[in-house]
Amino acid sequence: MQPLALFDLDNTLINLDEAFQVWAGEFADEHGLEREAVGWLIALDRAGYPHREVFFTKAREHFAFGRAGRRAVESLPPAHTAPRSLPA
Template structure:
């Protein structure tokens, strides 16, 4: 019997929260905002908005920014694949699973233009057989939370 292990990408295989905090600080610096803005962005991110269009619409409104939502999201995505880190023990665990005959894959509710570059950049691609984004497959589907899937 073939064994299959599927993992979520964000905050399971990679530390998205730490990368987000760095990007939030960069955003605040680029817009002349202070630490309160970083804290607000991190808190908003923890609310788990499944679509970044909604997230950046709230950011744009809160800070009264002139940039369109699409530009804010593009700015965010530009560096995120370079900020996200996968801990060595995670990579080692994936390698052990594959060595033991498991097929390993990633299933994520992140959008393809956000999650796929992170997956490819962070070398999880060499440890996993496939990647499948499923953000919009289930109407009303929400992001995972630390306490489980909502």
């Protein structure tokens, strides 16, 4: 069997914005954040444009996570891959 790589550069295979929104909701729930935090995270994300380290540095500062924010970096699927499940 030949290996195959799929690259979704324009949201045609996976709705990356929706995947990030699902992750942001899960992240807010896991960290006991208000629902407004989801909108703040989505606005900060800008469709994945800031580097993840920049994104999470700003999130740590905004939510005063301190060093606990490192786990948040690890909880984000790489490059906005599909979350475990998407809403139907």
